[in-house]
Amino acid sequence: MSKSIELTDLVINTMHIDYVRQCINVDFVMVDVDGKVWDRKEAIFWVTLPEEPKDNWFLLPPTYFPTLLSLQSDADAALTSVYLV
Secondary structure, three states, X not given: OOOOOOEEEEEEEXXXXXXXXXXXXXXXXXXXXXXXXXXXXXXXXXXXXXXXXXXXXXXXXXXXXXXXXXXXXXXXXXXXXXXXX
């Protein structure tokens, strides 16, 4: 039995910035017209694509690099001020 599905939305559940691996892991679901989850997937956005990339790997636009570095610096500063007082 088959079901015809009309995708109407893609919902991002989580985004995890991995500074060590230099990538962003995005967990998302696709929902149908009734709001029911049709599929759950993960995409990985890399600063530099590894050799032999997988289908769900994408190159992160270079314009995002300063924002990511700024987020890391801001998080480091905030955590340092809270925990190393």
